[in-house]
Amino acid sequence: xxxxxxxxxxxxxxxxxxxxxxxxxxxxxxxxxxxxxxxxxxxxxxxxxxxxxxxxxxxxxxxxxxxxxxxxxxxxxxxxxxxxxxxxxxxxxxxxxxxxxxxxxxxxxxxxxxxxxxxxxxxxxxxxxxxxxxxxxxxxxxxxxxxxxxxxxxxxxxxxxxxxxxxxxxxxxxxxxxxxxxxxxxxxxxxxxxxxxxxxxxxxxxxxxxxxxxxxxxxxxxxxxxxxxxxxxxxxxxxxxxxxxxxxxxxxxxxxxxxxxxxxxxxxxxxxxxxxxxxxxxxxxxxxxxxxxxxxxxxxxxxxxxxxxxxxxxxxxxxxxxxxxxxxxxxxxxxxxxxxxxxxxxxxxxxxxxxxxxx
Amino acid sequence: xxxxxxxxxxxxxxxxxxxxxxxxxxxxxxxxxxxxxxxxxxxxxxxxxxxxxxxxxxxxxxxxxxxxxxxxxxxxxxxxxxxxxxxxxxxxxxxxxxxxxxxxxxxxxxxxxxxxxxxxxxxxxxxxxxxxxxxxxxxxxxxxxxxxxxxxxxxxxxxxxxxxxxxxxxxxxxxxxxxxxxxxxxxxxxxxxxxxxxxxxxxxxxxxxxxxxxxxxxxxxxxxxxxxxxxxxxxxxxxxxxxxxxxxxxxxxxxxxxxxxxxxxxxxxxxxxxxxxxxxxxxxx
Numbered sequence: 001x002x003x004x005x006x007x008x009x010x011x012x013x014x015x016x017x018x019x020x021x022x023x024x025x026x027x028x029x030x031x032x033x034x035x036x037x038x039x040x041x042x043x044x045x046x047x048x049x050x051x052x053x054x055x056x057x058x059x060x061x062x063x064x065x066x067x068x069x070x071x072x073x074x075x076x077x078x079x080x081x082x083x084x085x086x087x088x089x090x091x092x093x094x095x096x097x098x099x100x101x102x103x104x105x106x107x108x109x110x111x112x113x114x115x116x117x118x119x120x121x122x123x124x125x126x127x128x129x130x131x132x133x134x135x136x137x138x139x140x141x142x143x144x145x146x147x148x149x150x151x152x153x154x155x156x157x158x159x160x161x162x163x164x165x166x167x168x169x170x171x172x173x174x175x176x177x178x179x180x181x182x183x184x185x186x187x188x189x190x191x192x193x194x195x196x197x198x199x200x201x202x203x204x205x206x207x208x209x210x211x212x213x214x215x216x217x218x219x220x221x222x223x224x225x226x227x228x229x230x231x232x233x234x235x236x237x238x239x240x241x242x243x244x245x246x247x248x249x250x251x252x253x254x255x256x257x258x259x260x261x262x263x264x265x266x267x268x269x270x271x272x273x274x275x276x277x278x279x280x281x282x283x284x285x286x287x288x289x290x291x292x293x294x295x296x297x298x299x300x301x302x303x304x305x306x307x308x309x310x311x312x313x314x315x316x317x318x319x320x321x322x323x324x325x326x327x328x329x330x331x332x333x334x335x336x337x338x339x340x341x342x343x344x345x346x347x348x349x350x351x352x353x354x355x356x357x358x359x
Numbered sequence: 360x361x362x363x364x365x366x367x368x369x370x371x372x373x374x375x376x377x378x379x380x381x382x383x384x385x386x387x388x389x390x391x392x393x394x395x396x397x398x399x400x401x402x403x404x405x406x407x408x409x410x411x412x413x414x415x416x417x418x419x420x421x422x423x424x425x426x427x428x429x430x431x432x433x434x435x436x437x438x439x440x441x442x443x444x445x446x447x448x449x450x451x452x453x454x455x456x457x458x459x460x461x462x463x464x465x466x467x468x469x470x471x472x473x474x475x476x477x478x479x480x481x482x483x484x485x486x487x488x489x490x491x492x493x494x495x496x497x498x499x500x501x502x503x504x505x506x507x508x509x510x511x512x513x514x515x516x517x518x519x520x521x522x523x524x525x526x527x528x529x530x531x532x533x534x535x536x537x538x539x540x541x542x543x544x545x546x547x548x549x550x551x552x553x554x555x556x557x558x559x560x561x562x563x564x565x566x567x568x569x570x571x572x573x574x575x576x577x578x579x580x581x582x583x584x585x586x587x588x589x590x591x592x593x594x595x596x597x598x599x600x601x602x603x604x605x606x607x608x609x610x611x612x613x614x615x616x617x618x619x620x621x622x623x624x625x626x627x628x629x630x631x632x633x634x635x636x637x638x639x640x641x642x643x644x
Binding site for chain 1: 369371373376377380381384394395396397399425426427428430462464465482484485493495496498501502505510516524572573575579591610614616617618619620623624625626627631
């Protein structure tokens, strides 16, 4: 038990660490393949951490609600939003390519049916003729009725829409000679290029709806956004855009108020260090905005051209390019050395906190 | 200044400060100041690098920012995408941040509809594609460096990347002509460490203002070609593209609020010094 719990993890960590180090410097077989395999594993494991995160979130908030801890109401809100976004995000999107009566504008119904019936029964090949030949008898009758009466009744509309949806399900609707010169996106071209037997119903609908839109751009509406799934226009994205993004931006924006208040109350010239920091902050804050540049440009130009180096934008660039970079480099080097030493401690089994609190 | 006045100033109600801050932000939005913007070398470094690429060049755009940073980064994202599409460059998007996916989809949709309205539509799969969220962070970048398509496998719409015409000729991360990194955290360090250093890909940073000072070290070392930092950087980029977007409009508010905070600091410190002076005098007595 002691071996499985304590020694085995240390052995695995030691060998993995050493092999990865060798693989970095010796990218040839077998180390190169090991490196590739390990980094692919890492990606898969990293994906699972998301699941772990959700499980941990649920457990924590469930405990809060069960024990009635302070602020448990927020946990209930969290559960509701989690469930709603998860359901709408995970569900497969509905078929958005089929037609609904609202996809043809109310005032266009009569004109659309007239064109369809007239050209469909004509001799000239074209989209109308092609669709007319594929339309079921009832749908043709409905189109004829609307065209003659100039009044699109609900039953007639539904009958024609049902017929058109049947046409949209036909994998052989598109023929080049019937739809000359219509705009086809690369996606539609890709679908048309495939063997129709390999296409699923949704793809056939997508392809034909686009063909129909290309043939009747003024009559057939654009494809609607799906409610389900996680694409643009879905409930999931609505929650992201109008709740998540808005709430996050609001919380972040509050910083402006707190920074201003804190700057007024706490940013004091108490010590030399604080004074240097305050002066630098003032220069950078003014130097990074147009008024600061304008003001200092005016002063340096009016007083003396030798004072150009005192321009606030120049001073700001100096601070960012030299003192900041020097400090940052020191931090980066320190971090790098710390990472190396910590990694060595983990590989050699000196650092064992990752194995749990017992260690 | 008397001691009483100094004490009054030091104990001012914070709600007054909040009201002044709100006014400083809102008023310039209602009454724009149209302040001039000077373009810095850091911003020009990114712009020039993209501008010199021939049409058809491929750019990888990393959407690595959270929704809280949308006001700062989205204007830059729109500006750089517009520059690329206007020049006929091809865009491939990717995110290693879960929330970056929603931001990427949003901004790509906005830009796509803008081009559609202009009568010059851009097409998914031909002009741009988005790989979606790819987990694994450092490992993901390393894998992109050795096998881009094998790491991505599918785009966010579920299309196989192997058959995507846009990705023809792209085998590794190094085959891209440039990497635009839109970030609000230290992700760029990993793109530099595991992307630039491994494959030599050139990188431009588009980041929040708070992140910018931290990456000047990378700029000085030549690991990135430039920095577009915060609304200021965004407004400079918009100036180079000769249009006024959200960043340029936001700079008026930012200017006034910066000046207001400077005034706050000065008043606070003058009052503090006066109080200290009086207290010192009293102690000596």
